[in-house]
Amino acid sequence: MVNTKVSLSGLALDNPVIPASGTFGYGYEFAEIYDINLLGSFSFKGTTREPRFGNEPPRIAETASGMLNAVGLQNPGIDKVISEELPRLRRVFHKPVVANISGFSIDEYAECCARIDREEGVGLIEVNISCPNVHNGGMSFGTSPESAAEVTRAVKAVTTKPVYMKLSPNVTDIAAIARACEDAGADGISLINTLMGMRIDLKRRAPVIRNVTGGLSGPAVFPVALRMVWQVYEAVGVPIIGMGGVACAEDVLEMMLAGATAVEVGAANLVDPFASKKIVEELPAVCERLHIENLTDIIGGAHHG
Amino acid sequence: MLDVKFELLENVEIARNTYKMVLRGDTAGIRPGQFVNLKLPGFYLRRPISVCDFAPGALTLIYKVVGHGTAYMAELTPGAELDVLTGLGNGYDTAPSGEHPLLIGGGAGVPPLFALAKKLLAEGKKPAVILGFNTKDEVFYEAQFRALGAEALVTTADGSYGIKGFVTDAMDRPYTYFYTCGPEPMLKAVYEKSRTSGQFSLEERMGCGFGACMGCTCKTTGGHKRVCKDGPVFEKEELVW
Numbered sequence: 358m359v360n361t362k363v364s365l366s367g368l369a370l371d372n373p374v375i376p377a378s379g380t381f382g383y384g385y386e387f388a389e390i391y392d393i394n395l396l397g398s399f400s401f402k403g404t405t406r407e408p409r410f411g412n413e414p415p416r417i418a419e420t421a422s423g424m425l426n427a428v429g430l431q432n433p434g435i436d437k438v439i440s441e442e443l444p445r446l447r448r449v450f451h452k453p454v455v456a457n458i459s460g461f462s463i464d465e466y467a468e469c470c471a472r473i474d475r476e477e478g479v480g481l482i483e484v485n486i487s488c489p490n491v492h493n494g495g496m497s498f499g500t501s502p503e504s505a506a507e508v509t510r511a512v513k514a515v516t517t518k519p520v521y522m523k524l525s526p527n528v529t530d531i532a533a534i535a536r537a538c539e540d541a542g543a544d545g546i547s548l549i550n551t552l553m554g555m556r557i558d559l560k561r562r563a564p565v566i567r568n569v570t571g572g573l574s575g576p577a578v579f580p581v582a583l584r585m586v587w588q589v590y591e592a593v594g595v596p597i598i599g600m601g602g603v604a605c606a607e608d609v610l611e612m613m614l615a616g617a618t619a620v621e622v623g624a625a626n627l628v629d630p631f632a633s634k635k636i637v638e639e640l641p642a643v644c645e646r647l648h649i650e651n652l653t654d655i656i657g658g659a660h661h662g
Numbered sequence: 663m664l665d666v667k668f669e670l671l672e673n674v675e676i677a678r679n680t681y682k683m684v685l686r687g688d689t690a691g692i693r694p695g696q697f698v699n700l701k702l703p704g705f706y707l708r709r710p711i712s713v714c715d716f717a718p719g720a721l722t723l724i725y726k727v728v729g730h731g732t733a734y735m736a737e738l739t740p741g742a743e744l745d746v747l748t749g750l751g752n753g754y755d756t757a758p759s760g761e762h763p764l765l766i767g768g769g770a771g772v773p774p775l776f777a778l779a780k781k782l783l784a785e786g787k788k789p790a791v792i793l794g795f796n797t798k799d800e801v802f803y804e805a806q807f808r809a810l811g812a813e814a815l816v817t818t819a820d821g822s823y824g825i826k827g828f829v830t831d832a833m834d835r836p837y838t839y840f841y842t843c844g845p846e847p848m849l850k851a852v853y854e855k856s857r858t859s860g861q862f863s864l865e866e867r868m869g870c871g872f873g874a875c876m877g878c879t880c881k882t883t884g885g886h887k888r889v890c891k892d893g894p895v896f897e898k899e900e901l902v903w
Contacts (some may be wrong), residue, residue: 379875386873386891390663402876410879410886415867417877419707419731426869431876431886565867575706627870628701628708630747631665 359644360651363397363618365596366519366544368453368480370397370619372640373609373652376633377600377623378403378457378483378523379428383442387626388449391634397619399633400455401438401446403485404473406465408434412490418556418565423575423602424624425554427490427568430459435469443476453480457523461494463511471515482518483598484508487525487550489572496550499525502537509541519544521598524589526578527553531585532592539593546589547598547621549582574624578602583615590616590657604632606639613652614659663749663872664691668721670742673735676724677795677802680770681736682714683723685744689716694777695754695841695863695895698723699871701745705731708747710871710890712843712863714773715780721748724773724802750871751894754778754861759787760838764860765812766829766852768794768844772803774863778841779812790837791815794829794848798822830855853903862901863894 361372376387378400387393411431418425433442446454456473460466470482486508488495498504505522512520522538524531526549535546551572556565564570582601589597599617602624603609609620625632640652649655668687676682692698692713698721699708709731715722727733738744756778763782765775772793782789790813795801797820807814815832816824825832829844830851840860842852849862866889869877873891880889882900887893 380870382874382876390665410881411876414878414880416879417707417867417869417875419705421706423706424869426875426877428876428879431879624706627875628706629665630663630870630872630874 359641359649361640361644363653365481365598365619368519372397372637373613373619374633374637374640375399375455375598375619375621376626377621378485380623380626383446384450385445387630390630393450394452395637396633398452398455398480399450400457400483400621401442402432403430403457403459403488404432404435404438404469405430405459405461406435406469408432408437412568415565415567416571418571420554420556420573420575420577423573423577425556425566425571425573426551427566427571429490429568430488430495435472439472439476443478447478454478455481455483457483457485459485459488459495461491463508466508467511467515470512470520474516474518479518481521482512482516483521483523483547484512485523485550487523489525489527489551489553489570490568496525496527499534500528502533505534506537506541509538509543513542521545521547523547523550525550526581526585526601532588535589535593539595543595545596545598546593547600548589549578549585549601552578552581574602576602576604579608583611586612586617587615590660606636606643609636609640610643610647610649610655613655614657616657616660618656663747664688666746666748668744668746670738670740670744672740673738675736678799679727680800680802681725681727683725683735685721685723685746686719687721687746689718689721689748691749692716692721693753694781695774696749696751697871697894699747699750700735702731702734705734707869708871709735710750710868712774714776716777726770747871751890752892754841754895756781756785758839758859761787762836762838763787763789764833764835764837764840765789765791766794766833766840766842766844767791768829768848769796769800771842771844771848771863774843775841776803776806779807779810783811790835792817792829792832794844796820850903853898853901856898860898861895862898864889864896865894
């Protein structure tokens with residue numbers, strides 16, 4: 358019998374598989390087709406203080422082994438998320454959820470995190486300082502150690518639940534930013550958000566995506582994500598949630614061997630709505646085949662010496 | 663939404679760059695105006711295609727070759743197996759149609775009107791159909807609509823077949839309600855010209871096709887709606903054009 362349980366800063370998960378923010382809505386679309394309580398948890402759609410339409414369409418483009426998106430943090434705003442989405446979500450998901458919070462100012466991050474922290478059913482706060490598709494917010498906080506630390510301190514000062522800072526890969530030294538977050542009190546690090554990219558429509562001779570650039574996700578980014586999880590594991594002592602192109606149970610194990618305690622599954626949910634379920638179900642057999650009895654034993658296991 | 667394995671029975675070119683694909687598999691729960699989302703080997707995102715016709719165990723799709731994905735589809739041969747998400751989107755509501763609904767399709771927007779015409783006829787209504795194309799060799803399904811028992815008018819922009827002009831040039835006739843699907847400039851022209859309420863089937867680049875990614879959101883009088891899940895069919899009064 359394989360033990361797939363892991364723990365994120367005291368939050369116990371039955372397994373390390375967590376659908377990633379922005380690919381799972383608030384859970385209902387998936388709850389219609391399978392029992393989402395088999396997941397370790399899931400990270401809900403990135404939420405901001407104000408309701409947001411997001412970017413004008415087109416927001417999506419296909420790439421080799423992946424996709425670009427420039428949704429731009431469309432969400433109903435923190436008030437409605439608390440009053441409408443969370444009560445609905447609790448009817449279909451009975452485990453603690455990961456609350457993904459984004460913002461356009463330090464105050465907004467702190468205010469939204471303080472409010473979501475009080476919500477029953479929220480197990481962990483994932484602070485998105487890495488959205489590449491909005492201007493004057495999101496990623497601008499996650500591209501320097503100083504501003505990443507500033508957001509971390511502001512959020513930690515007003516919350517009681519574990520705070521994981523979600524980092525951008527669009528930086529020169531992700532380890533330095535992770536270290537700054539840890540030093541500022543972050544309980545963990547979540548990475549990677551999408552890689553900035555673009556496509557051009559040959560017929561229109563113009564970018565496919567109206568926002569010009571979008572965030573690349575899917576299997577194309579997996580090796581980059583894995584390398585960054587590896588680097589951050591060497592740089593910090595707090596737990597890591599690894600993500601980026603994860604598509605199967607083997608990818609989950611690679612992420613954990615690189616240093617992740619839990620693993621988020623993103624774009625895979627969009628092309629196969631059963632992807633996260635399949636990964637959870639495949640995991641024990643793949644572990645058995647590889648003689649893994651306790652999943653926690655392999656965290657960072659590829660770092661020798 | 664169901665995840666269904668279909669077997670390809672037939673895949674033929676029925677007009678220039680336009681193919682008809684007949685698939686064998688479970689069509690339970692499919693409604694007129696919905697779409698399906700096809701997984702193609704070698705392509706990351708699925709291809710959303712409107713449902714043209716369906717019967718127990720058989721699904722008909724008509725698609726235009728516009729890029730690498732649809733070009734790949736055109737190469738598929740009978741016996742090929744396809745992974746398809748079915749029953750996506752809201753579909754048309756036939757309740758408000760009245761006795762004489764008008765169905766207005768343009769190019770690749772024609773196919774979903776076929777299953778709709780069938781349903782309206784089955785409900786005892788008398789639909790008329792306007793099929794708009796650019797030119798004669800792009801015309802398809804005129805005879806099939808007539809065979810159902812619907813009145814069918816064809817317009818071509820260059821006048822090489824049927825009425826010369828756009829679909830709106832054939833709309834000066836009495837009707838109780840309308841349903842339309844086609845390219846956005848056509849839909850906007852229909853919106854301006856129409857004298858009754860009606861339903862519009864919209865198109866947008868999609869990520870998932872089932873409401874999870876917010877890739878295809880549009881603005882409506884009822885707030886932000888997902889074309890894939892809350893649409894693709896919207897009422898005239900919902901549109902902010």
